[in-house]
Amino acid sequence: MTDHQPQPEFTATERAVLEPFVTSVDARIFGLRNLPEVVKGALFSRYSRSEKSIRRILLDEFIHQPESGFHQLVATPTNASADQIVATKQAEAFYDRVLVGYGDDSVAELGGAHVACEDISNVAAKILEDARIGLSPLEKSTRYVSFTTKIDGAFRYVRESSIMASPHADAYIAAMDGLFEAYAALLAPTIGWVQSQSPRDANTSERAYTAATRAKAFDLLRGLLPMATRTNVGMYGNGRAFEYLITRAGSHDLTELQSIKTRLYDALSAMIPSFVKRAHSDRGAAMGAYLATIRVAGADAARAIPTKEYAQTPNVQLVAYQQDALQRVVTAILYPHADADYDTVAAHVATLDHAQCAALVAQASGERAVRFHKPGRAFEEAVYTFDIIADIGAYRDLQRHRMLTQERQPYGVELGYSVPPELIAAGLDGPFRAAIEQAITVTRRIRADLPTASQYAVPMACHMRWRFTLNLREAFHLCELRSSQQGHPAYRRVAQDIYRLLSAVHPTLTAAMHFVDMHDHPLERLAAEQRLDKKLASQK
Ligand SMILES: Cc1cc2nc3c(=O)[nH]c(=O)nc-3n(C[C@H](O)[C@H](O)[C@H](O)COP(=O)(O)OP(=O)(O)OC[C@H]3O[C@@H](n4cnc5c(N)ncnc54)[C@H](O)[C@@H]3O)c2cc1C
Numbered sequence: 001m002t003d004h005q006p007q008p009e010f011t012a013t014e015r016a017v018l019e020p021f022v023t024s025v026d027a028r029i030f031g032l033r034n035l036p037e038v039v040k041g042a043l044f045s046r047y048s049r050s051e052k053s054i055r056r057i058l059l060d061e062f063i064h065q066p067e068s069g070f071h072q073l074v075a076t077p078t079n080a081s082a083d084q085i086v087a088t089k090q091a092e093a094f095y096d097r098v099l100v101g102y103g104d105d106s107v108a109e110l111g112g113a114h115v116a117c118e119d120i121s122n123v124a125a126k127i128l129e130d131a132r133i134g135l136s137p138l139e140k141s142t143r144y145v146s147f148t149t150k151i152d153g154a155f156r157y158v159r160e161s162s163i164m165a166s167p168h169a170d171a172y173i174a175a176m177d178g179l180f181e182a183y184a185a186l187l188a189p190t191i192g193w194v195q196s197q198s199p200r201d202a203n204t205s206e207r208a209y210t211a212a213t214r215a216k217a218f219d220l221l222r223g224l225l226p227m228a229t230r231t232n233v234g235m236y237g238n239g240r241a242f243e244y245l246i247t248r249a250g251s252h253d254l255t256e257l258q259s260i261k262t263r264l265y266d267a268l269s270a271m272i273p274s275f276v277k278r279a280h281s282d283r284g285a286a287m288g289a290y291l292a293t294i295r296v297a298g299a300d301a302a303r304a305i306p307t308k309e310y311a312q313t314p315n316v317q318l319v320a321y322q323q324d325a326l327q328r329v330v331t332a333i334l335y336p337h338a339d340a341d342y343d344t345v346a347a348h349v350a351t352l353d354h355a356q357c358a359a360l361v362a363q364a365s366g367e368r369a370v371r372f373h374k375p376g377r378a379f380e381e382a383v384y385t386f387d388i389i390a391d392i393g394a395y396r397d398l399q400r401h402r403m404l405t406q407e408r409q410p411y412g413v414e415l416g417y418s419v420p421p422e423l424i425a426a427g428l429d430g431p432f433r434a435a436i437e438q439a440i441t442v443t444r445r446i447r448a449d450l451p452t453a454s455q456y457a458v459p460m461a462c463h464m465r466w467r468f469t470l471n472l473r474e475a476f477h478l479c480e481l482r483s484s485q486q487g488h489p490a491y492r493r494v495a496q497d498i499y500r501l502l503s504a505v506h507p508t509l510t511a512a513m514h515f516v517d518m519h520d521h522p523l524e525r526l527a528a529e530q531r532l533d534k535k536l537a538s539q540k
Pocket of ligand 1: 049134135138403477481482487
């Protein structure tokens, strides 16, 4: 990455044990190999709740844990690296013949890989997670993992190279350290306050209570984490998606992304070389240059727009929708069952009155027993655009939805920031505000010289703007999932606002959105932890 940080140390024995299973024991971006899919999936799922690297988890929780059944599942290859290289070279020759024969890029979707990206910044993680089709990321959570731990005496944030080479280096370090110090200092009192407000009742286990109250405290404090905060992202994806990801990473001018591009390519080349080699070809370079050029052209053109940067409260605006959405959806409901062209079906729908259309929408929505029962593709005909301002923490979560179009403006400090009302009620907002204000001052100074790099210094409490263009079918999924009780209040509010706005303009189309939770919940994770208790008890 952009700065040097010693890797977690493995003993010589540990290195020998790990080597067959990872493309590198040292690199921060590496692939998983010679492991059953279930083990790779389980390993990545641990990222969400663990501070450890995947290689450490693999050793501690799988290889050295007899009850994991690892040694029954995995026959340790004796000469794995050499065998794998020979095997992939043979496959590469075969694959090249197929690609030449059929010449279709989609052939590269037929092979996949698991890649771990560790200790990357949140700025970089979001760029990787902008990927939609063909990639499935899983990231370290800010809700279950403490960010107080130092590595070699340093808090876990990226010392971005252009900032470190600038006169702003000392101020950047002081502001970032200030954020992490405030986070560390506020954690215990925040947990104490949360517990004082929601005492444990007799029906709640100590485990569930501790987990739920810790998660709440982490949620309240995550605004202190800057975008430079290091995170771990595990990605499973197909070759085509990875090729595009490498190309896209290389089109960014941030040093960290350039480094990630090279390391991603190295890791994937050790596993699926044929699928990603075009990313490093002239074709890949031309594609990267094309992406960079259109981005720069867009930024140049946007300079003509007057800047509107002033502190704002989070809000969601519905800025575009179709007046004829109901007719479109009803036409699409009938179309697959008709023996007539689209215009004829639409002409028939034009003869129906509102009640008849509503009845067809209700019939197509069916009896939704649970939120997973989603109406069909006809509901994709209604499309909505939202302009959203919320804190970066909420954006980080909502950005993970892929079945829609969303794009953000740069992370900055001019739209104000949110202080959780609970911290104000607890009288703990003073140190929170002081650390954020210091980071804001430093970000402004860095931005004057290094606008792109200044995004690293922005705390997640700061507001940002982004747009969503989504269809009604995805809106069912997003509003119902993201308003559910266990969600973070900041994104629950966005999901609830989207639902409110949709149901105001299209009450008939949204009538079947039964599972949007419009209530507030003081201890969001408690019910989920209680359910987990029941599952754990049933496994005994
Ligand atoms: C309470 C909560 C906690 C979370 N915690 C974490 C966490 O700790 N770490 C973390 O990284 N993420 C976390 N997430 C994010 C989560 O993993 C998803 O990335 C996010 O919710 C987007 O959901 P989705 O994939 O269902 O939706 P979308 O991407 O919007 O997709 C919509 C639907 O399309 C289908 N679909 C989309 N892509 C695929 C695909 N590739 N394969 C198959 N079907 C697909 C699925 O049916 C999906 O539900 C959390 C989410 C919630 C709600």
